Amino acid sequence: xxxxxxxxxxxxxxxxxxxxxxxxxxxxxLKLEHTAPYSRGVARAYLALGSNLGDRALHLLEALARLSRxxxxxxxxxxxxxxxxxxxxxxxxxxxxxxxxxxGLPPEALLASLLEIERAxxxxxxxxxxxxxxxxxxxxxxxxxxxxxxLTLPHPRLHERAFVLVPLCDLIPEAIHPVLGRSFRALLEGxxxxxxxxxx
Numbered sequence: 001x002x003x004x005x006x007x008x009x010x011x012x013x014x015x016x017x018x019x020x021x022x023x024x025x026x027x028x029x030l031k032l033e034h035t036a037p038y039s040r041g042v043a044r045a046y047l048a049l050g051s052n053l054g055d056r057a058l059h060l061l062e063a064l065a066r067l068s069r070x071x072x073x074x075x076x077x078x079x080x081x082x083x084x085x086x087x088x089x090x091x092x093x094x095x096x097x098x099x100x101x102x103x104g105l106p107p108e109a110l111l112a113s114l115l116e117i118e119r120a121x122x123x124x125x126x127x128x129x130x131x132x133x134x135x136x137x138x139x140x141x142x143x144x145x146x147x148x149x150x151l152t153l154p155h156p157r158l159h160e161r162a163f164v165l166v167p168l169c170d171l172i173p174e175a176i177h178p179v180l181g182r183s184f185r186a187l188l189e190g191x192x193x194x195x196x197x198x199x200x
Contacts, residue, residue: 042072042104043142046171047114048155048164050135052086052094059121059134060097066117072104079167085195087163091131095199098139098167107141111151114138139168143178154178162191 047067051059060081068075079098086094103110114136122133139155146153158164159180165188173185180187 046140047099048137049097052092053133056095076100079170081200083197084163159187162193
């Protein structure tokens with residue numbers, strides 16, 4: 001089921017969290033399975049998903065299915081899916097989405113899992129901002145502010161990217177950026193959203 005913004009609430013979907021077989025992305029069915037032990041309420045995290053090579057919708061679906069099988073993790077809500085203009089060298093249009101999840105994984109372990117999912121789905125890092133089968137970015141991990149050699153939280157370019165803020169605002173428009181102290185809706189209002197089109 002979804003609300004009037006197109007937000008998909010996993011817990012309200014027919015069959016419950018363990019058997020979501022709904023129109024997942026672009027009308028394609030999606031089944032999420034939670035097979036690992038889960039400790040409720042450890043951290044609320046937000047992930048950006050993007051794809052602009054091959055079967056873009058299928059890559060997003062497979063990423064969501066793999067995310068749902070991570071240890072101590074479950075998907076809660078999904079934004080709408082948007083088709084967006086690429087940043088960087090000439091390349092195909094993207095499909096972008098944001099997922100909300102609860103996880104007991106530490107942020108570094110969650111990031112490592114995201115990188116492994118990217119690799120499993122054929123991500124090759126050949127050039128900066130180049131095309132990719134799948135891009136998974138950890139945007140927020142609760143209100144944690146972190147700067148380490150491998151991970152910066154919140155994502156350092158989150159506030160600059162309309163293609164991320166538009167789907168994030170489907171989910172938490174009034175939440176406050178932990179560093180900038182402004183709502184995500186307010187941050188989005190200062191950006192150009194032309195070239196961003198909701199497709200699902």
